[in-house]
Amino acid sequence: MEYEISLLTIMGISIIGALSLNIIVGFCGQISLGHAAFLGMGAYTSAILTKMGVPFAAAVLAGMVVAAIFGILVGFASLRVRHDFLAITTMGVAFLFLGIVRKQEFLGGEMGIAMIPDPGLGKVGYMILVLLLALAVALFSIYLKRSWMGFTFDVVADDEDTATLIGIDVSSYKLIAFAIGTAFAGLAGALYAHHVKFIDPESFNFVESITVLSMVVIGGAGSVWGVIIAAAALSLFPMWFQFIDQYKLLVYGGLLCAIMLFSPDGLSGIFTRSLANIRGRESNASG
């Protein structure tokens, strides 16, 4: 039972992490290859603060704020550089984060931080908290997508120059997408830290960034449901089936490559197309 509880907790955290990146990549169309760094910022902030005696909730909140502040800084980069340059810049930020953390004594250096305080909710209580937060982030995402801010993100993702020419302050909206997305990443990271109780630089390395990106891309960038399903599946399968765990990265890599080749809009794209096919057939049959 304990194993399943832990599994569901990790799943909830993965969903929050993937949805957070989805706001930046899926909604606002800004590629980011360094998302794990923001999870790391949330995790490290919250871990250190709770070890200093700050209450759990306040520490997590601080983790979100720290991640969002750095998120906005990277957002400024997205105003200067676009597309491929942005991809590499965000990747660079992630490597820089690790490079700095590894050398900082107060962040535990290579050794990481151990014995991160337990929030005191019990295993089940913590799982419920995480799942409720995941639900909240999901509901917020759905609302955001349908709101006029989400509408604006669609427009910015589609063609930012034209967006400017109908009076949209593209820079502000991009920065907000980065701020919201990285704040939730900070949340996911902080929740992770208090779940596993030990973090080190490797917990947030480049492969982790790509793992989060895989969830978004495989689910279908921009689709809240697609991303939730992909995040749940990709976080659960490798643990359920030990033999997959061995080949986890091969599966991720292969899936990423295959999805890009056959359905760049991910599972949600496959779903939408099959639905359209079925509808088409029905209307053919009836008409």
Place this chain on the structure above:
Amino acid sequence: MLRVDNITVVFGGVTAVKDVAFGVKNGELLGLIGPNGAGKTTLMRVITGTVTPVSGSVSLINTSLDRKSSHERIRAGIGLSQQIVHPFRSMTVGENVAYAAGYAKTRNPLRSILSYSRKKEMDKAREILKLLDIEEVAEATPTNLPLGYLKRLEVARALALQPKILLLDEPLAGLNQMEARKLADKLLELNRLGQTILLIEHNLSEVIRICGRIIVIDNGIKIGEGEPQKVMRDPDIRSAYLGEGYNNAAS
């Protein structure tokens, strides 16, 4: 309403616009014509802030736009329809226009995240699409539509912003003669209802028919200004411009 003073634009050593000045009066329908490469689009881009001139200034209703960024200029009351169409391809024609119609909701991010319903804007979009005779493609995505539709979508989106001045760069291109005439009539009608319009067009017969006043530029220099018939009778302008343009007008 709109004033453009002493605008000079240089692209990599080539002067595209040289010391051009003109004004658009409130409620006017002003035509801006000139042969290919004359610098018309460039002037339009100077007004919207996409191109920075070497010298000169732009002002709208006595407020200078010079230090404003593009989106601020649009917010100050400009509606732009570009020569090269730029529809948002990931959404339907209706949504394209509705999004622009929601300009008050997108002015600041806080307001945008608190606004949810799109109903009013969708209705407004339908109205505008109907006015421009393209409401039948409201549900279509722009990707496979003919140019004539996309041109009108471009105009529709500009109109949806309820601008003080409408800047139209060749809105009639890609339309057949009947459609062009109909759209020109619509523009005239809008103008009579009080809409100020600056119209760039190659379709001379329509320009002469609907514009109260025209400006002619050639090689980046303003070579004529005044009542259409009168300006077109000027022999200098005929030789500079009509040499090739006359055929356009005739066809």
Place this chain on the structure above:
Amino acid sequence: MLFVNLCMQGLLQGGIYALIAIGLTLVYGLLRILHVAHAGLYTLGGYIAVIVTNTTGSFSLGLMTSMLAVGLVGMVIYRLIYQPILDKPPFVALIASIGLFIALEEIYRIIFGPYGITFAAVPLQGAVNFAGTYLRECEIAAVLLATLLIAALTLFTKHSRIGIAWRATVTDPEMSQSFGVDVVKVRYLNFFIGSAMAAGAGSMVALMNNLVEPTMGSVPSYKALAIIVLGGLGNVRGTLIAALVIGIAETFGTIYLGDYLDRDSIAFAFLILVLMVKPTGLFAKG
């Protein structure tokens, strides 16, 4: 003496980076694709070199086989992965490439084991006194190979017909197509040469470390991306300079910045700094 030594080490490192990065920047120039999986070919080059050397006893044979075979694999990757998605938005190819790279590393791990393989009898290990510092023969060989390959590439693109067509295509794909250049042939050639150069680098690194591991491409892969961005995506000369600069900056940085920043993030710190000042890289073309 420390100074000279650091310079030598920096240039050596830079030469290796250049061999990897040039292929990458050529692919970008031609197809606007960030070919992350390129470093997977570098690793493959190392494996083939070690295996062939161990079977035949000749490193030069190993090196040659490795470059040839990996060049062909590069062409296959272009055909199977990139060609079908050329008209999709750029991030599609980028993510496919990352996926491929991760999958390749896993395949190496599954086939060759997680701990890597080594030479049975590792050649070229003698030390040579060079300008007062000691260099190993294999390091000198690596510098020579890098110089040779880059010089050959330059001559080839300047003087051979197909080379000139290639350069023209990298500079302006549409223009050269209208001049009758067979763009598809140029692309295959591009992948062949770029991949072969990466294999050369992989073989030399295998020799210097006497080790090939599944993940030996990870760090060079991302670092090479930083380098080609610094060099101004698609600009070969810029890439060469950027590679050497990063190589030297790293060796010096490790000594002087080691307490604040680890070696592998120096390139990225440099990159971010440069991009904030000049968003199109140090040597943007056009």
